[in-house]
Amino acid sequence: MEYNKNFYQIHSNGDIFQRIQSERGTIGYYDLPYQDTSDIKAYAKTIVQKHIVVIGIGGSSLGVKAIYEFLLPSNKYQKDLVFLETLDPLEINHCLTKFDIFDAHFVVISKSGNTIETISLFKxxxxxxxxxxxxxxxxxxxxxxxTKFAQDRDIKVFELAENVGGRFSVFSVVGLVPLAMVGVDVDNLLNGCKRVSASFFDQSSYYAPIIRKARFLVENKARFNINVIFSYSSSLEGFNKWYVQLWAESLGKININKTRQALTPIALIGPVDQHSFLQLIIDGVRDKIVTFIKIADLKDNTIIPKSNDKNLGLEYAEGLSFNDLLNKQADATIESVEAQGDIPCDVITISTVDEYNIAKLMFSYQLLVSAIGEFLQINTYNQPGVEKGKAILKESLQN
Amino acid sequence: MEYNKNFYQIHSNGDIFQRIQSERGTIGYYDLPYQDTSDIKAYAKTIVQKHIVVIGIGGSSLGVKAIYEFLLPSNKYQKDLVFLETLDPLEINHCLTKFDIFDAHFVVISKSGNTIETISLFKxxxxxxxxxxxxxxxxxxxxxxxTKFAQDRDIKVFELAENVGGRFSVFSVVGLVPLAMVGVDVDNLLNGCKRVSASFFDQSSYYAPIIRKARFLVENKARFNINVIFSYSSSLEGFNKWYVQLWAESLGKININKTRQALTPIALIGPVDQHSFLQLIIDGVRDKIVTFIKIADLKDNTIIPKSNDKNLGLEYAEGLSFNDLLNKQADATIESVEAQGDIPCDVITISTVDEYNIAKLMFSYQLLVSAIGEFLQINTYNQPGVEKGKAILKESLQN
Structure with a gap:
């Protein structure tokens, strides 16, 4: 019996690596770490307004927001970054009361140039x-x-390459321009990407951790179809949303064998979601793989003080730093999940809160998604399923 | 052959209704709509500070936040509501810079009184x-x-009844006290609950829509184990998170037949998540049931203006209100999901943004969860799965 070459099969790790290497010319995001940022940095320095307002939706805002929110609590940003993406008029007008629009610089982001939410808000x-x-x-x-609109008015345009898709665009001008404007070290972001890219592409062995993890997720997708990330810091909430888009829109596809594929992303924040979703992980159906994300050192040693009143109890947490308590909560949750014995889980530890480390995390996740897509034999980079809704909307509005 | 009485079976709708009626005495939330709010309202009027700061996590904050965020864009609140729940020290200290702690009133919420996050933050x-x-x-x-700590200092205590669980406590003092302090009409909230409660409990027919929907979800749980809500307004983001807790922590259980149960909640915001998760719903595996939530009338007619530049395109959206565009986007997405033919979905339409309507939505969801729990033959109101992690944490901190 000879299999049709399109018949679904799980390729070897080496095969997957070769495929990714060979698409490196056509898929743009792989080489973003090596771009020249001098134009972006020089232009960012010329911006005088206090508020930077990103008008964009989906891939045009989620990545920027992920990095901005991650660095926000620790960084002394020089400027505010504000996001306008909702179509809810109450929210729009509420958001517009939060900053001075006459002391604002508007960064309008739409790859196609005709995203209905973005353009309507801009008008x-x-x-x-x-x-x-x-x-x-x-x-x-x-x-x-x-772009033409801008050029007619001498408004600065940063062109996004055709081969960089929205959800893989965070390290392109889409992310770097607004982030540079508020004072993020964009070169350090790219250094983080380069570190990951180098260890991925320069490997002599094909059994790189990213490809091995992708393989594990694909081999077990029928049984474990839900991929939970459990991030232990509320500053990773933006990253969580970015992950959901990256995962869902890249991997929810019909593959070359016409089979529906789906790895369903769920993103949680610890310890808050210990009081919410954790119960379902522990006692629910075994259909979830969990990745915990911890930050080792938040470079802050705010201490839980001793209390002068025994009624408040919990003396055993006194004297700890909040950083330690947060990580001990993560460890206790990890241990309780592992103790179940049949919930696959792994742990990613970020060393600290800076550009370099968030970029490493995000670039790794992009590579992981590319590798999973190769295993699944899907087109990771398109989104055909959302076009029908757009067509229906256009038709309903034109009538 | 005689079945063991514990053997899992789907009971009749009438049976489920009887069981809910008979637990009405023991489960406290059913009768919260009928409580006397005069003490709460009178006390709230005495608060002079500008910022109301809720210190609480999980069920002690998610419901309050859901209602506050829903009403925020449209309401002129008299005071700010701020939430302190994270253990991330960077976030804690960042949050503390956003308001004047000397012009703040702190509402400390913990049913047990020994929630480690809440008490540590309070210390x-x-x-x-x-x-x-x-x-x-x-x-x-x-x-x-x-409570003892407070009583020793003449600090006002509102007691939470033993039989009202955290995730069912939004219409108890947990929700009403802080919401009354910022100017929410708590009686109108309870009116919304009463409306739902009356139509549920006073029915002559057992085939109430809530029980029918619960039955559908349970009968199809093996095939469709993921329950997506797709809320078309960013003001429902807090509601979404509340829904995830209510669903996951109530329904992720081992049932009387020792079988793991799980209906997995996912909560999306439209149109933002059309650019994210929608692709997975349309082209992914058919394991999702989708409930769309729309707000008919936002009572705001901000219009998308005509543009003087043809380059911006999308003329067909000009002249529409944002409210209309938002709902037409919802309709187009609903149509595209229905066009697939094999994705179960339904639509909930809220008439407008006020206390009455959000309460109706939330109280209905609580009843839905109670009904699902009865069908699944689980204890909807406990959370045994999270206790192990707490014990591990305590032990690791005591050593």
Whole structure:
């Protein structure tokens, strides 16, 4: 019996590595770590306004937000970053009360240039404040309507390469431009990416950890179809949402054998979600693989003080730093999940809160998704399923 | 052959209704709509500080936050509501910079009185500001250590009844006290609950929609184990998180037949998550049931203006209100999901943004969860799976 070459099978790890290497020319994100950032940095320095307002949705905002929120509690940003993405008019107008639109610089991000949410918000904004080359920057593909609009007005355009998809664009101009404007060290971001890229692509062995993990997830997808990340710091909430998009939109696909594929992402924050989703992980059906993410050193030693009142109890936590308590909670949860014996789980530890480390985490996740996509024999980089809704909307609005 | 009486079987709808009616005395939340709120309202009026700070985690904060965030964009609250729940020291200290702790009233919420996150945060706070009967309110069960701490200092205590669990406590003092302090009409909240309660309990027919929906979800749980809600307004993000806790912690259980049960909740926001999770719903494995939530009338007619530049395109959306565009996006997504033919979905439409309507939605969801729990033959109201992690933590801290 001879199998049809399209018949679904799990390729060897070496095969997967070769495929990723060979798509490196056509898929743009792999080489973003090696871009020249001098134009971005020089331009960012010229921005005088206090508030940087990103107008973008999905891949045009989730990655920027993930990095911004991760660094926010520890960093002394020079400027605010504000995100306008909702279509809810109450939220729009509420958001607009939170900053001075006359002391704001608007970064309009839409790869296609015709994202209905982004463009509609932008049109509305233009009725409130004059938009010109002094208070606006556009990020879009070459020759989009939005790019033309900007060029007609000498508004600075950063072009997004055709072969960098929205959910893989965080380390392109989409992420770097607004982040540089608020004072993020974008070179250190790219250093983190380079570190991961080098260890992935320069390996002599094909059994790299990322490919091995992808293989594990794919081999067990029928039984464990839900991939939970449990991040122990609320500053990873933006990362969590970015992960959900990356995972769901890349991996929810029909493969070359016309079979529906799905690894379903769920993203939790610890310890808050110990009081929510954890019960389901422990006692529920065994369909979840859990990845814990910890931050080893938050570089803050706020201590839980001794209390002068025995009624408050919990003396055994006194004298600990909050950092330690947070990580001990993570460890206790990990141990309780492992003690079940039949819930696959792993732990990623980030050393500290800086550009380098969040970039390492995010670039690794992009590579992991690419590897899973190769194993599943899907197109990781398109999103055909959402086009029908857009067509229905357009038709309903045109009638 | 005679079945063991514990053998799992799906009971009749009438049976389920009887069981819920008979647990009405022992499970406290069913009768919260009928409580007397005069003490809460009178006390709330005496609070002079500008910022109300809730110190609580899980069921002690998710419900309050859901209602507060839902009403926030449209309401002119008299005061801010701030939530302190994270253990991340960077986040704690960042959060403390956002309001004046000397013009703040602290509402400390812990049913047991010994929630480690809440009490540790509270101890830390006491080193920064003197806590006394003028700037603090406690919500806890009678005779907890926290209650005693408060009573020793004449700090006002609102007692939470033993038979109201955290995730079913939003309409108890846990939710009503802080919400009344910022100016929410708590009676209108309870009116919404009463409306739902009356139509559920006063029915002459057992085939009430809530029980029918519960039955559908349970009958199809083996095939469709993931329950997605897709809320079309970013003001429902807090509701979404509350839903995840209610669903996961109530329904992730081992049932009387020792079988693991799980309905896995996923909560999305439209249109943002059309650019994220939607692809997975459309092209992924058919294991998801989707409930869309729409708000019919946001009582805001901000219009998408005509643009003077053809390059921006999308003329067909011009002249629409954002409210209309939001709902047309919901409708287009619903149509595209229904067009697949094999994804079960339903639509809940809230008429507008007010206390009455959010309470109706939340109380309905509590009843739905109670009904599902009866069908699954689980204890909906406990959370045994999270106790092991707590014990491990305590042991590791005591050594």
């Amino acid at each position: 509305y904004l233009r009725t409130l404040v004059e938009i010109n080359s002094d208070n606006c920057t556009v990020i879009s593909k070459a020759k989009s309507g939005l | 830390y706070l006491r080193t920064l500001v003197e806590i006394n009967s003028d700037n603090c309110t406690v919500i806890s069960k009678a005779k907890s250590g926290l």
